Amino acid sequence: MSVPKDLKYSQEHEWVKVEDGKVRVGITDFAQSELGDIVFAELPEVGDEVKTDDPFGSVESVKTVSELYAPVSGKVVEINEELEDAPEYVNESPYDKAWMIVVEPTDLQEVEKLMSAEEYEEMIGEDD
Numbered sequence: 001m002s003v004p005k006d007l008k009y010s011q012e013h014e015w016v017k018v019e020d021g022k023v024r025v026g027i028t029d030f031a032q033s034e035l036g037d038i039v040f041a042e043l044p045e046v047g048d049e050v051k052t053d054d055p056f057g058s059v060e061s062v063k064t065v066s067e068l069y070a071p072v073s074g075k076v077v078e079i080n081e082e083l084e085d086a087p088e089y090v091n092e093s094p095y096d097k098a099w100m101i102v103v104e105p106t107d108l109q110e111v112e113k114l115m116s117a118e119e120y121e122e123m124i125g126e127d128d
Contacts, residue, residue, distance in 0.1 A: 022103065026090075055070075
């Protein structure tokens, strides 16, 4: 199970990467493996506001539909349009090709409240 050390993680299995004051968000390798084959991703529109811990979209797998929860509050400035045509990226490349949204955060300090890779590994029982 891949848990990159340079990312932060939410209780709801989203990962966060800070880039130039913006926050790139996706779901973790653990989350995609639990969900199974992703067949559809519903994402917000550019310009939408997201609020910490509120749903911002969903992913549909062959097993279930799962909400996506915003790890930070702010404005969506970019969405990964490739996921419309290639939702399988979520399974194949959860940390690279399958990022979901980029948020311009209201308060970048919210990122500090998220879990480190070590804390996330502990939560999912992947303790090394």
